[in-house]
Amino acid sequence: MDTKALDKQYIMGTYGRFPLEIVSGKGSLVYDENGKEYIDLGTGIAVNTFGIADDEWVEAVTAQLMKCQHTSNLYYSEPCAKVAEALCTRTGMKKVFFGNSGAEANECAIKIARAYAAEKKDRDTYFIITFKNSFHGRTITTLSATGQDVFHVDFTPLTEGFLYAEVGDIEGVERFIAENKVAGIMLETVQGEGGVVPMPLSFVRSLEKLAKENDILLIVDEVQTGNGRTGELYSYMNYGITPDVVTTAKGLGGGLPIGACLVGEKAEFTLGLGKHGSTFGGNPVAAAGALNVLSRIDRDLLDGVKAKSEYIFKSLEGKKGIESVTGLGLMIGIKTVRDASEVITELREKGVLAIKAKDKVRLLPALNIPMPLLEKAVNTILEVV
């Protein structure tokens, strides 16, 4: 049987896959099972930060792979200690816990918020405010944190203790805090799965103020927005706020599974000995990938992300067939007049891979996509819409 038939027969039908197999690639060019070439604007959902099979990244990862592939957290390991150092020095956060995915990073953040409140206030203070249209993961608890009913159907009872506020409604958040014992506020500065919608600056700043005044932990979910994607190392830096907890994953490993939960001063010591763990968390090969990725996200690269973003906005905004362009950096949502799925299909036929977010065409290109490829892809988009 070929791959598609095997997949259909033996893999649970949880994914609506595009009708092609990605076999190989180099940077922002990828090839399918028939050798057809595509410009990749999806990067495995913002994971392949420097595209596919990037030389420097491959070298860093394989060097570690040949030394030692796994140690468990029973032993010290240099790559994960160095990633933690890099994350803390570049964010001002104090400590890191490593998992393997975005959902795990968020699970850790939720545990921190509850444990912090249990210690500082009481055990009944466990509510976490999240937002309508948010996305925080697929485990039962991160699903509960996700403010979209469509994901909840069939999985009840959900984890207790989540309150869903409306983005922009600061009075609503204040009311939740006044009427419930709240331990945390968790947000995506740009809601990715929710349609690539940035939160207003003043709203995010007000959330920071409210959290501070009430000794509530401010948790920023940077799973998708993080690691240079929005033109800053982490998206909260665009907003000039200081979160208490930052979670990230997707692009951190550059293509290998790694998730991280960073804590600031307030909750630095909240999760002590025996309070959390992960067998694979901080895996040295994934950590070597992350170290390479972080070492290359410098001001030059970030300015490049901003310039490419500006180019995309300028080229697409107000053009025929395009209703709106939203997002930040190289995380972009395009509302097209034509149905988004139709647009994505036609783009694919013309050699451009884009993905969907709600009813929008979503672009998440590699941070180092060469300008000529980006221009070619943008022209194809203009043609198709």
Ligand SMILES: *Cc1c(COP(=O)(O)O)cnc(C)c1O
């Ligand atoms: C993708 C995503 C997650 C979940 O990450 P997984 O690695 O799939 O568990 C959580 N939060 C946000 C904002 C995401 O985009």
